[in-house]
Amino acid sequence: MSFRERLAEAVAQRGRLCVGIDPHASLLEAWGLTDDAAGLRVFSRRVVEELGTEAAVFKPQVSFYERFGSAGYAVLEETIAALRSAGALVLADAKRGDIGTTMAAYADAWFAEGSPLEADALTVSPYLGFESLRPALDLARERGKGVYILGLTSNPEGASLQHIGGEASVAKAVIDAAAAESRTGGHVGLVIGATTASAAADLGIDLSAVEGSFLTPGLGAQGATPEDLKRSFGNDYAKVLATSSRDVLKHGVREGGMLERFREVSAQL
């Protein structure tokens, strides 16, 4: 079963709200937890317990686990496994990008059968050229995994690089390449800022040519509303995997708070 099919099934059952797991130091503190791997473990387990059977997709932000080295990675392994056992898909937000055997090693780390970090999808970065990602694209296809490529992001610094080239911009090159890849099967998605679909149109980018899905961080804490997403993506809204991290996680300070907020936001999507 391809990742595209698995995602469609999960979204049909659980909705399109992807929960970002971003356990940064200030969140651990707000939850009354210690800023170490033990605190991270409690935090992650509570997210799994409260939302694991509710959300279609979870997006753990790998940096917040890497902060604690191998101990943090052990928590990440547990978290990924627990979420998948709860029937959710796990999209590891790691933004990996390298070449040749090194890229193949990243693909193995996140996609190989039985790898301790085996997830369902991975974010990747195309600075070394779209085709440098080939080992991940190929293994993803073989194993029914998804690859989300950084395309056009909504952070204020993104345009300084992604808009270079004008009518033949970096973002357009990456998104066109992803669209072509998506049409040959496999699942190539794109990371597209929740508020940047209109910028895409300005750059002459045809998002409708992408058969994969759009991971759109920025809902809630970063300022975008569900209405922004619908307006911004128009006919392509059905492909949107809306992501919220802090706006859900901050309600974890009381039991049941995350679930309540998750359902509230999810109902608006």
Added chain:
Amino acid sequence: MSFRERLAEAVAQRGRLCVGIDPHASLLEAWGLTDDAAGLRVFSRRVVEELGTEAAVFKPQVSFYERFGSAGYAVLEETIAALRSAGALVLADAKRGDIGTTMAAYADAWFAEGSPLEADALTVSPYLGFESLRPALDLARERGKGVYILGLTSNPEGASLQHIGGEASVAKAVIDAAAAESRTGGHVGLVIGATTASAAADLGIDLSAVEGSFLTPGLGAQGATPEDLKRSFGNDYAKVLATSSRDVLKHGVREGGMLERFREVSAQL
């Protein structure tokens, strides 16, 4: 002491050959080791024992440790600590790149005092915009660490993205930003392919404006010779941190083989 000063001292004492540690599956096999964290540990320890007090800088390729999840990361932690105890600098080749608190978390992971993965320098990727790297640039400066930014790479797929924009190319934008940053103190280096310095000139890029150093993978196994490096970088050759991985590591099949090859290549630089 800034990373620039630490690097200059290390290179003055031990030479400019940086040893890449790329324990991919075929190398583990060639060394008669198992393709698991235990094999990785033996491999890494042998590199430390044979070369730890010889080379100025080691560049572990993080993907090959990530393949084994938290167990691989535990080996990476040991390896980094052992190399630093042996007086070498450790440049973690992780090509991290994200925004805001996420980028800050990566900076903490690799640069914070006492972090289990604390290294001396890190490779980063600028797809999200040069300024998205700010948390790493700032923490590096504060802690005497180095940041090596992907600039103009020699892999065949690199030009498809890095050359976009022609006279105002992506690579030029990144390298110009790095040059400006390097002139304000701190250590910003660039990843520049061993054979791409002439492409830099074609793109109107002034490498001499960068006060940091150039990490140049591609020596040996990827086809570049020490003469190529000297010719290619010309007057900027003094800033080159030449990197060889497989060409040194493949001699690890016999005791003393890596040291012999390291000295042989090092003498030509």
